[in-house]
């Protein structure tokens with residue numbers, strides 16, 4: 001697409017003349033209709049690089065996918081429990097057990113009483129154990145048993161959350177719930193407090209004395225003053241045995257005020273990306289560390305006390321409190337299409353021994369896929385629709401996509417089982433669009449299987465250096481327009497510097513040019529909690545208990561997602577200048593142009609991954625009335641710049657207004673990404689390509 005008509009190297013004093021001649025040639029052969037005054041105006045050059053960007057509104061390009069920008073969410077780096085899920089108690093149901101995983105230093109220490117400590121006051125002694133003999137229910141087997149001895153005082157348990165303390169805020173309200181029973185000893189009320197590390201009470205409430213059978217109790221605490229390191233404390237004053245389970249503390253202020261809801265700031269940051277799709281729950285956790293560890297969605301719905309927790313592929317435990325219902329609800333809340341990824345009865349190719357479900361066991365995995373659609377979309381009277389309705393959402397969620405598999409290896413087994421899932425889904429739910437894994441890496445080893453099975457979309461993933469994303473920016477220009485569409489369902493350039501972000505922007509300009517074929521994208525991973533990280537190189541949003549940091553990569557995602565048209569517009573980029581001086585490699589200037597048909601806004605995205613600015617002349621042909629000014633959103637920073645907790649806004653987009661017109665000059669800063677929005681007077685225009 002790039003024209004070569006202005007590319008001849010020249011020295012500075014030749015620049016103006018040759019530029020004018022070359023521009024004239026372009027006008028003649030390219031149909032560039034500009035005013036004579038503008039056509040002869042030289043591109044300003046000071047011996048650096050310069051560029052001409054010809055934007056051909058008179059040659060409307062392909063349709064832009066309305067779902068091009070989405071997010072990929074996986075419970076990695078404590079993204080769910082300790083992250084997006086607003087629960088403040090760690091290990092609330094005492095289901096932790098030691099794990100072996102070098103990526104998580106705490107894995108081996110995880111025992112049923114992890115994150116809990118005993119409280120002994122005024123002469124009361126407490127022995128705390130974990131037991132499974134008389135559980136709340138078989139899916140939630142472990143509970144705490146406190147044996148209290150002593151004539152006076154009080155004893156109990158305290159939870160420290162995730163970081164040696166739970167952050168609580170003055171004036172905020174917290175919902176507390178727990179299950180308790182007292183098989184032996186005199187009945188005495190339970191007391192629930194939020195306390196500072198030295199025991200000062202921030203809020204307190206009394207609960208009734210537990211009976212002999214398990215029963216749930218609820219209360220509300222309102223905190224008088226803030227403390228970053230509070231503890232939730234449950235005590236009783238009488239000796240004997242008390243059993244406790246599912247001890248929970250939720251801020252009342254969750255995202256959209258949902259019960260069992262999401263942490264407001266993190267959920268809002270995701271919502272602010274304006275994602276059109278939400279892929280969940282992973283990633284590698286979908287098939288986990290073998291079939292027994294795979295994410296089975298049925299374990300994650302219904303009453304939270306009835307959910308079956310599971311350990312995590314990344315070396316920690318998942319409560320499944322944030323489960324499929326909550327994911328669907330979040331999608332609805334942020335206006336994103338849900339894209340659940342189901343395991344296909346084969347284990348991850350990296351896990352040894354490799355496992356494949358067979359016979360009736362495999363049928364159960366296939367049935368899970370069929371039932372999931374009923375859970376999401378079925379009538380409230382259907383078996384799984386009833387579960388959804390009982391959880392508070394009688395109306396269908398309107399699920400339209402089901403993802404099958406995550407980065408499966410190219411094995412005979414996968415090639416055998418995958419078509420069975422496709423066939424069953426087609427038979428039971430023909431309206432569902434299937435997103436199938438194309439396998440791991442840019443060579444998409446399973447894409448041919450996606451073609452053969454006729455799924456709507458193939459899901460490809462790659463984590464590569466930034467240079468790869470720049471070199472491969474034209475990857476989709478020659479992609480066949482037949483067969484499955486493409487979802488770039490996980491990608492990242494292995495870093496959170498400005499250079500990484502710009503390289504990803506370069507790649508996205510190529511995707512936008514081809515978004516009739518590449519219909520969805522998602523950066524990965526999304527979330528990482530400082531100090532709890534298994535995927536250290538690059539994540540979109542970093543956070544701790546009270547702060548979040550948006551990376552330069554986040555800003556690129558948001559700039560691209562929030563500046564979308566519906567029709568791509570052809571452009572031609574021509575680089576000139578420099579060699580007569582000190583030479584050097586020709587810079588890359590990646591440009592995407594699209595039109596918002598309804599109001600005629602031309603949206604240009606320009607990424608410059610180079611170390612030098614590029615003086616650029618932008619010439620728009622086909623505008624009815626080009627705006628005299630344009631809105632500019634600029635993300636520019638040194639190559640290694642990144643954001644952190646000390647300076648979370650070191651790299652961020654800055655908005656301004658620049659002079660525009662049918663032809664205008666703009667210097668693209670080094671190492672930058674920009675969005676330029678300019679009116680064209682083409683409101684309501686329909687493409688001639690239609």
Ligand code: AHR
Nearest residue numbers: 283284285406407524525
């Ligand atoms: O995003 C982190 C991991 O990378 C995902 O779990 C997996 O799908 C990919 O390999």
